[in-house]
Amino acid sequence: MAACSLPQGAALRSEILKEEDAEAPSFQVVEVTRDMVPTLAEWPATGWSGSYRWLEATPGPASALIRTGDRITLVIWDSQDNSLLTTPGQRSTVLEGAEVSPAGTVFLPYAGEVYLAGATPQEARSRVQEALEGIASSAQVQLTVEQGGENSVDIVSGVSAPGRYPLTSRDTSILSVLAAAGGVRESLQNPLVRLMRGNDTYEIRADNLFDEARHDARLRGGDKIVIEEDSRRFTALGAAGTEDLIPFPQEEVSALEAVSLMGGLSDQRADPEGVLILREFPADAVGRTPGPTQQQVILTFNLTTADGLFAARNVLVNPGDTVLATESPVTRAETIFGLFGSAFGVTRQARSAAN
Structure with missing residues (x-):
């Protein structure tokens, strides 16, 4: 009797699911077969949105567009001797680091505000040169842009x-x-x-x-x-190679891949007919069609049949799931019989010594 109360390595499948036959069970049990795979795929995702959303590549023009906050540097060349833009003996002047205002303009001496936002550097150069025609018709403009925020x-x-x-x-x-x-x-x-x-x-x-x-x-x-x-994890428990929080190494992980990530089932302890996934759904997911009938659901897999193995290959583990490898009832029985056998052996040895 003392041996029967000894701690075990993992729970038995029957112990976990014993409430299944109650009049009002607090969780739903789903035996996963290949026929169930399409239905389960339509159930609401848990632990994340169910997929990543990303943009597709759409190549754009090679040129940039000038935006608010960019800084414009102008080199203005003017060959006129009496130019308003250059000093005597010089043929060019530099206007450095003029910031494009929130209104999208840059101030030019003698020309006022010139609107440059939304223009390519080539278009902006033409606009500046056009703005200067009234005061320097022969002026040539060189323009460079330093990108802002x-x-x-x-x-x-x-x-x-x-x-x-x-x-x-x-x-x-x-x-x-x-x-x-x-x-x-x-x-x-x-x-x-x-x-x-x-x-x-x-x-x-x-x-x-x-x-x-x-x-x-x-x-x-x-x-x-x-x-x-990637913060997504599932919990591995029971008669497997490891008990730990296991990260998702790829976008999708199947139940069979999860067992592999757990280090596989223990040859000596695990019940391959009793691999369970414990999953909890939000309250608003219950009652959907298709969907769970309870917030707490246990998916059961029998990995001793081809049907169960193929089902486990195609049912995905969700972030936050617990994957539990239950213990074989045969292992439990062997452990208890072994303990009783050891006890009887010690007793016989003690009696022999006393005699």
Whole structure:
């Protein structure tokens, strides 16, 4: 009797599910088969949105557009001897670092405010030259732009050199900016790239971003990039190789892959007919069609059949799930019989010694 009360390594499947047959069970039990896979795929996601949303690459023009906050440097060449723009003996003058105002204009001596916002550098040069024609008809203008905040992106974290990076063209892609920042830090485990644009946030795993050219999205002024480790985890418990919080190494992890990430089932302890996924849904998910009938759901997998193995390959683990490898009832019985056998053996030895 003392042996029956000894602690065990993991719970039995029957112990976990014994409430299933109650008149009003507090959780729903779903035996997962291949026929159930399409239905479960339509159930609401838990622990995250269910997928990442990202922008597709749409190449833009090579030139940049002047924005508020950019700084304009003008070199004005004028060959007239009595020019208003140059001093005697000089043929050029430099107007350096004029900031584009919130109204989108730059002030030019003798010409007043010239509207440059939204123009390419070539268009801006033409506008300045046109504004100067009334006072210097032969003037030639050279214009350069230093990008300000509205023409730059901020890389906040996850790279070797975070900071502000100017967009020298409308064809600047996220990969080129990440390269300029020294690339994603190698120390990050399963890095996630997050792009914040206005009120919208887009996410993609770094490995997916690097895999396909169509994911190399073009950036806009004011974009912010945050790179951090993927925070999604599931809990591994029971008669498996490890009991731990396990990160998602890829965007989707199947139940069978989760068992592998747990170090597999223990050959000596685990019940392959009793792999369970414990999942909790929000209250507003209950009663949907299709959807769970209870907030707390236990998905059961029998990994001793082809049907169960194929089902486990196609049902996904959600962040926050608990994957439990239950203990084999045979192992429990063998442990108890072994303890009783040892006790009887000690008793026999003691009796023999006494005699």
